[in-house]
Amino acid sequence: MLFILVIILAFSAGRGNSESLYDKDDPILELDVDTFGPAIYGSKKAHFVEFYSSWCGACIGYAPTFKKFAKQLEKWTPIVQVTVVNCADDKNMPLCREHSVNSYPSLRYFKYNSATKDDGMKYSGDKYDINKLAHDIAGLAQADAQKQNPESWPTFLPLSDASTLEDVFKSLGTTPYLAVIVQDSPSVIAWSNLINYYGNNGLKVAYVGQKHQIASKFFSDEGVHALLFSNGNAEPMWKSSSPIEKWMDVQEKIEELIGDKIAAKSPTIQPMNAAPVIAAPSNPLNNQYEVQLVDLKSAMSYMLYKEIPRREEIRDEPLAALKQWMHTLKKYAPGTTPMRRLFFRLDEWVQLRSVVTANEWLAQVDEIQQSLGNPLPKEITWMACAGSKPNLRGYTCGLWTLAHSITVEAYKQEKHNTAFKPVIDVLEPFRAFIFHFLSCSECAQNFTKEAEKNQLHLVTRAEDVYAWLWRVHNFVNKRLSGSLTDDPSFKKQQFPPKSLCPDCYDLNGEIDEAKALPFVFKYYSNIKTDPSETLPGYKVVEYKEGKTQSAGQRHLNPKFQIHAGKVDQLEANEKVKNVLDASPQRTWQDIDGYDNIPEGSRSHYYFIWLSLIGVALIVVYCKYRKNRSKFWKTFYYQNDFKL
Template sequence: MYNWYFVVTIIISLSLVDCAVIAKEDDVEEQGLYSKSDKVVILTQRNFERKVYNQRHAVVVQFYNSYCGHCRAFSPKFKAMAKDFAAWKPIIQLAVMDCANEENNEICRQFEVMAYPSLRYIHEQYIKGNGNVGDRIQMAETAEKLKAQVITKMQNEQSKGHLAFAPNFSIASYASYASALNDIPNDVTYTFLVFENENSTVGSEIALDLNDYQHIKVKRIRENSELGYIAGVYHFPGLVAVRSTLEPTNITPKNPSQQNLLKAINMFLKSKNYVFPSRDINHKDTIFIEHSDEKSLVSSSDIVYYADLEKTLKTSFTTEITRHKSLTGEALRSLLDYLEVLRSFFPARGNLRDYIIDLHTTLGSKQEWSGSEIYETVKRLEITHAPVYTSELEYIGCKGSQPQYRGYTCGLWTLFHTLTANAAQSPGTEGPKVLKAMHGYVKHFFGCTTCSEHFQAMATRNRIFDIKENDKAVLWLWIAHNEVNLRLAGDVTEDPEHPKIQFPSVSKCPECRSARGAWNLPSVYQYLLNMYKKENIWDLRRARSIAARSSPFSNLDIGMLSLLYIFCLFILILVIKFFLTKRFYRKRHYKHGRGTCRLRFAIKRLQNKNIFHNLISPWDEIVKRLRIVHLYSWHVYLS
C-alpha cells in the first residue's frame, strides 16, 4: 500500500515539474529593452496568444524594435507608466514585443506594424482574427500624456459595453448627495466625489488607483454641477469624501493634481483607521539593471569587423525586409536596389555572395510579395547556400556597453560606409547608386520610424540625389553620419562608454584637420577609403590575435610562464621528498639509538668479508645475500 502511495506521489511530482518547465519555456524574463522587473508582460511568438487573446483584462501592447533609437528613448517613459499601471493589473496590463527578434517577426507582420514604437489597445476577451490587430494609440511626449490617452480610450471602451468589471468612468451632474450616492452599494463606507471637466481623466485615474480598496468607491461629477456649489468646491478638480450616512468632507488640496488628490484620499482614510490593501510597495519601485562587463575584443572606432557586417545583414534580411504584410511598387524596387548594391559592392566571404545573388534574382521574379513569402524565401535560400555566414553573428566593434545601446544602428552605418567606399574604388561612378539604395532602404524598411523621417528630411536638405561623383558620395554619407552624431550627442540613446563624436577624431587622423580645426576633405576621403576597404575588414580570428598580443602577456610570455610553473612544481616535489626522507632517518636514529651504530658496524664487517663483492651477479644471488644482511642486522639490533 505504501509503495503504491510512494509511486503515485512521484508521478504527480514529476508532472508538476514538467508543467513548471513548460511554463518557463513559454515565458521569458527579459528580451530586448525590457524585463519582467519593469512591470510589463514580455511577449514572444510562443506566448502571444496565451497572453493577449481571450483575457479577462485589457492589454496595451507596444510593438518596438530594440535597435531603434526612438524606441530606446521611449522605453523609460513606458517603464514609468508601467509602474503606475501595476495596481491596475486586474483591469489592464502593459505588454511589449521586440520585433527585432526574428522569432517574433510573424506576429509583428500580422499586426501590420510598420512604425516603431507602435501601441495597440486590445480589449478584454479579444478574439484572434485576420482583421483584429487592436486599436492604435497615438504616441505622446511624456508618460503622463500617454497614460491620459490610454485612460481616455478605456472611458470610450466602457461606453461601448467593455470593461464592465472596471470602476465606473462615466460622469454626470447631481443636485444632492443622496442622488449622487443613489446607485452606490450598501457595503461602501466612503464615496469620493471628483468634480472635474468632462474631458479630464483625473477622476478615472483615481478610480483605477483605488480599484482594490475594499468598501471604497470613486464617482466623477461635472464641475458645473449644482452639487459642486452645495459642497463648496471652487477649485477644480475638487474632491469631497462622503460617508454612507451622507456626511460630506471637503478634502480638496491647494494644488489639486492627481497625485495630491490621491494623497489626500489616503491621508483621510488613514485618519479613519482604514485598513489598506496589501501591496508590494517596496518591489514596485525597484528596477533591476544588469550591466555587462564584457568588452569588445579590440575597442577602436577605426576598425571594421566582418562579424558586424554579417550580423547587420542577417537582421536586415530576417527582420526588416520581411515586416511588410505586402510588398510591391516603390518599396519592392527599393528592396531590389538594396540587394543590387549588396551583390555588387559588399565584400562577401564564403557563400554569402551567392546567397545575395540568388535572393536578388528570386525577389525580382514577381511584382508583389507578402512578408511571409519573403521570410520563407530568405530561410529557404539560407539552407540552400549553407553555411551563409562565416562569423559567430555577434557584434564586436558595434557592441554596446549595455544591450540597448548601439548594435544594429551602428552596423547599418558601417554597412553603407563600406558599400560607398568599395563602390568608389570600382570602375565608373557607382557611389551615388549606393546613396540612392540607402535612401530607399531607410525610407521603407528601417524599423525606427522617427530615425527614418529624420534621415529623409536630412537627405532632402542636403540634396542626396544631386550627388554624381564617387568621392562626393563617400563624403556625403560621412557628413550625414556626423550630423546625426551631433544631433544625438548627450541623448538618452547615447552609449556612455561610446560617446558620439565628430569622427575621425584628431588622435585617429591628425591630417584630417587643419591647424585651425577645419576638415581637410581630401585626407578625410582617403581615411574613409582606407578604413572601409575590403582588405582592412577584420575577421574574428584576427581580432582575437590582436587582443592576445595587446594583453599583458603575449603567447611567448605564457609559454615561459608555463615552463616556469612546471619547473617550480618539480623543485617543490624534490623539497617535500627531501624533508620527508630526512624526517624518516631522524625518526630511526631517535628510536634505535646505539643499535643503529651497531648495524652500521655489522654491515661494515660484512663488506670486509666481500659479501657485496659482485653486484652484477644473478638476481637470486643478490636477493640471497640481501637476506643475509637483513637477518644479521636484526640479530645485531636485538642483541
Template sequence: MLLRWLLASACLCLIRIAGADSLYEPSDPILQLELDTFDAAVYNSKKAHFVEFYSSWCGACIGYAPTYKQFAKQIASWKPFVEVVAVNCADDKNMPLCRDHSISGFPTVKYFKPRSTSKNDGVVYRGNKYELDKVERDIATFVHDDYKQMNHELLPMFEPVDNSKTLADMWNTAGPANFLGVMVQENPASIAWALAMNFHNDRNIRVVLARPQHPEVSKQLGHDANNRFMLFHRGESTPVWTSPSDAKWTDIHDKVMEFVTHVAAPPKGEKTPAVEPQAPAPAAEIDMSQYRVELADMKSTISYMLFQEIARQQVVEGEDLAGLKSWIHAVSKYAPTTTPIRRLLYRMDQWLQNQGPSMSYEDWTRKLEEVHTDLGNPLPREIEWVACKGSKPHFRGYTCGVWVLAHAMAAEAYKQEANNATFKPVEEFLDPFYHFVVKFLSCEWCAKNFRKEAVNFKMKEVATREQLVMWLWRVHNFVNKRLSGYHSDDPKFPKRQFPPPVLCSQCYTPDGAFDEEEVLKFLVRYFSDIRQDSVQAPPEYKVNEYKDGKLQAVGARHLNPKFAVHAEKVSNLEEAEERLRKEIDASPQRQWRDIEGYENLSTSGRTQFYFIWLMVIGIVIVFAYCKYRRNRSKFWKTFYYHNDFKLCPWSSDSTGRKYAA
C-alpha cells in the first residue's frame, strides 16, 4: 500500500495539464505571475498590484482580455504606483494559488495594497471592470487612501494646494516644467489623483489639485469650477485650455498630451481619403471535424471537471454540496464512456452521497486519487481535445466538451428511460446540470447567462425525455447565436446553428425552419454515435436515405466497436468485485501468501518471521556441531586411510570400511 502511494505521488509530480496558454503576450504591459513568482512580486512590495485571475479557456476571460490590455496600456505610466498583473488559473500548477485566494469564478480581479503581506490583503474589485474610466479612478482612490494611511512620502502630491497659494506659488513647485495643470475637484478627487500619478515622471508638466473655493480658481472659472481642468503655459496668466466638467480623466490626458508633445489635432475641414469598397470574402467552407462526437473529448471533459473544477473549491457545503451530489450521480448514471471511467464515477458517487454537511478539497482530491489509481488511471491527466480543439489553445476546449457531454448524456437518458414512466428530467438531469454550471463552472459570465437562459427557456417545465433533449438543443443554439462574432468565437470554427443542413438536410422544412421531430431523431442518433479511435479513422460506409423514392441525404457510418454503455451495470461489477475480494481475504491461501510476502507484513509480523528463520538456522548449527563431536576421535583414522571425512557414523561393516549413507 505504501509503495502504491509513493508511485502515485511520483506520477502526480510529472502531471501537467496541457492547453493552458496565456491570453496575454510578453509585449503587453501586464506582469504575468505564477505560483512560484506571485508571493515575491506582490507581497512586501512598495507598489500596489491589480491582479486578474483568469482561465484561458473561459469565454468571459477571452472577451475581457482586450479590455484588460487596453486598461494596462492606459495606466502604463502608473507603474511606480500600481502594477497590472495576470494569473492563468487554467495552468495546473497555478491551481493551488487560485484556490488559496478563493477564486470562485473567472475573471476575478483583486487589488493588493502596497506592503501587502498575505492573501488576506487582497480585495476583490466589485465595480464594473469593463468601465475603464471608473476602474482607473477607483484605483487612484485606493492608492490615495493607502498612502494616506501609511503617511507615505509621496502623499503631498495627492493633497490640494492651500488656498493662500497663488498661481506663481504653484509654478514654483513645477520646477523646469513648461506646463502647469490645475485639476479642480472636491473629495474624492479621483481624476486629480489619476492625473497626478500619470504625469508624475513627466518633466514637461506639473499637475496639482485645487478646491473650487481657491481664489485663483474662482478668478478663472467662477462658480462653475468643480471637475474642471485648467492647463497653463509658462509665462501666461490665463489657461491655454480648460476642460468641460464632464470630461473623463483619459480625455484630459489626451488633450494635455497634444499640447505637451506639440501634436495638434487635424483640421476639421480635412477629409479622410476615400476607401475603395472591398469585395465580400467568400463564405468559409464548414470544417466537419468540429461536429464529431469524440470519446477523447468526453474523457478530457470529465477529467478536467473532477480534477480541476471541483477541486478548485476550498470547501463545498450546503446547497453547493447537494448540487454536486446530484450532478455526480447524473454523470455516473448517464455519461456514455468506458467501463473503468463509469466505475470511477460510481465509486465517487457512492462516497460523495455519504459526505456532509461539508467537504474539503483535500477530502475530494484524496479520494479521487485513491479511486483513480485503484482503477488503473482511466482518465487522462494531460488534457487534449480532438473535435473540440480550437485554432488556438484558448478557443473552444472545455466549454465545448461540457456541451458535448451534456448532449450525449441527454441522448443516453432518452434511451435508458424509455420505459420509465416515473422519470423526472428536471430533478434527475436538468437541475443537477444547472447547479454544476452555476456553482462549479468557473466561467462566471457563463454561469450568469445560464441562469437567465434557464428562466427564459422555462427549464422547470420540462416534463418528458423528448423535451429534455430538445431543451438542451434550443438553449445551446441560443448561446451560439448570442456568442457569434464575439471575442471567444473561434474564427476557424465560427458558431452556427446546429445541425447545419450539410449534416442533416431532413432537419429543415422547405422554408428553412427546423423540423423539430426530425431534429429529435437526429440528436439521439448523432450523440449516440461516439468515435473511440481519435488517431486512426475507423472504416466507414455510406448510407443513402430516401423518401418517396427520392434521395434525401447521404451520411457516413463508422464500423468502430460500440460501447454498449450500460450492457453491464457498473453496480453489478462493483458488487461482484467486492464479494471476490472478501472471499480472497478470508481464504487460508491468502493468509499464507501474506506471511510469505514479508514486504506486506507489519513490524511485528516481520519480527516473528525473522525469529523463526533464526531458530531453524540455530538448530542446523547445533546438529552439525554434535555430529562433529561424535566423529572427532575417528577423524585422523579416517584421514589416514581414506583421506576423507564424513560426519556420518561408521557402518557396521568394518572389514569393508564402508560408510553409511
C-alpha cells in the first residue's frame, strides 16, 4: 500500500512544475525532490535514473533514444524501473547537487533496497547503444541479486549440469512454454530475457552454459543460441540458426510465435503532463535579432545561481577555469555599473580561494547582490532569447549573446593595447568555463572540439577576438540546423541573415566578412533595454522633445556603459571610505571619558540637543515679540509727540 502511494505521488508531483522531455505515453517514472527519496530508497526494485535538463541540447537529442530504450524495458518494471529527474526544475537543483550531477544527461543505477545517494552507480558506457545498455543493466541486476537475494526477484542461476529437459518440464507445472538460452557467463542475453519474462505465467526462461548437455544436443558451435519448447515436447518449436547478438532478437521471435498466448499486461504508468520550468515572457519580441539587457541579466543570473553551483565542491581545474572566467567578466562584462561591480567583487573573492563549496558560492553571490541592490534578477525572463517552447533557446541563446558582447567590449577597450592577448584574456577563459561548467556535457565537449578545429590558439589580433567567436557560432548553427534542438519558430541560420543585413552577402550568396564583421561589431554593441512586460500606457520618462520613444529605440543609458567610469576606481573609492569610517578617529567620545558611543546613541544626542536649541529659540522669539509690543504701547500712549 505504501509503495502504491509513493508511485501515485511520483506521478502527480514528479511532472507538476517542470517542462518535461517525457510524456504520459512513455513507460518512465519521473521523480522530483519530494518523491525521489520515497521512491528510490528502501525500494524492492532497482531504478535506472536519467538526470537531465530540459533545455540541454544533448538531453533533447537523447530523449527519443531513451524513450525507445524505456519502451523496450517496459516489462522489466517489477525488477528495474526506468526513471528520470529534470534538474532544470529549480526545486530539483538541491537533489541534483546532492548526487553530484555535474553534466547532463547523467545515468545512474540505484540498486535494490538503496539506502543513500552513494548507492547510485554512475553508468559510463555508450548510452546510445541501447542493446548494450540493456545488457549492462541486466548484469548489474544479476550482481545485485547475487549479493542481496531479493525474494521477489528471479534467482539468475543457470540450470544445474545434471538437469535434463524432462526435469525442467516437470518443474514447469502448468506453464505451457519454456525458453532455454545457451550462453556462458556473463550471460547478459539470458539475464535480460529472464528479467523480461519474470512473472509471466505462460513462459519460463532458463539458461545453460555452452557445455551443458542440452546445448550440446542442439548446437555444435560456441555462439549464443536459444530454444523454444512447448511443455513436454522434447523437439523445439524454434531453434536459432545463427548466433544471437541482442536480447531483443529472442523476445521478437518469442512474440512472433506465441506472443498472443503468453501476453501479460504491462505495468501501467500514467505520468502527468508538465508545466513550463520558465514561462515565456508575456510580451515576447517578434524579432529575435536584438541584444536585450533582460537576456544578458538572465544569462548571468542563471550562470551564477544554477550552472556554477551544480557541484558540491569546486576545486583544481574547474576552479582555475572559474577564476579565469570571473576575471574576464570583471573587465569586459556588459551591463550597468552595479552588474559590473558584482563581477568585480566576485573576482576578488574567488581568486583567494583554494576550494569553493556550492553553499559558499551562493552565499557570496547573495551577499554581493544585496549590497549592490540586486542588479541581477532571481526570476529568469527571456526576451529576444525566448523560444517557442520553454526548453528551447533560453540560456544557451543568452550565453552566446553574453559571450559575443564580451568579445566586442574587449576589442573596444584593448584595440590599441599591444599587450592584449585575445586567447589568454577572453577566448580561452570562455572555452574553459564552457568545458567545466556548461551542464550540457556533449555541448561543452563539442565546443572544445570546434575551438581546436577553428585554431583558437592562432588568434593574435585584437579584432579577431570577436571575429573568431562569430565564425565558430556560425559553424555551430550550421551543424545543429534541423536537429531536435532547433526551434521551429527560430531556425538556426548563418548570422547575420540576409533579412537583417543584405549588404553582408556577395553576388554568390556567401557571407562577405569585410562587410559582415562591422555589422557584427555594431550589433553586439547596441544593447537595448526594452521592458520584459507590456507597460500600462506610457510614462513621462518616455517623452523626449515632445514625442514618445518607441520600444525599439530604447538603448542602454550612456552613463551605465562600460566606459562610464572604471569599476575598479569605484571599488577603490568605496574601500577608502569604509576604512575611514572604521577609523578610531571617527568614533565619538563623550565628555565623561567613555571611549565610544554607538551610532544609535549619537542620533539620540543629536535629537536632544537640537530640541533644546529649538525650544530656546522659541522662548527668545516670544520674549522679543512681547517686549516689542510693550515698547510701542508705552510710546503711543505716554509720549507727548503723538501723531
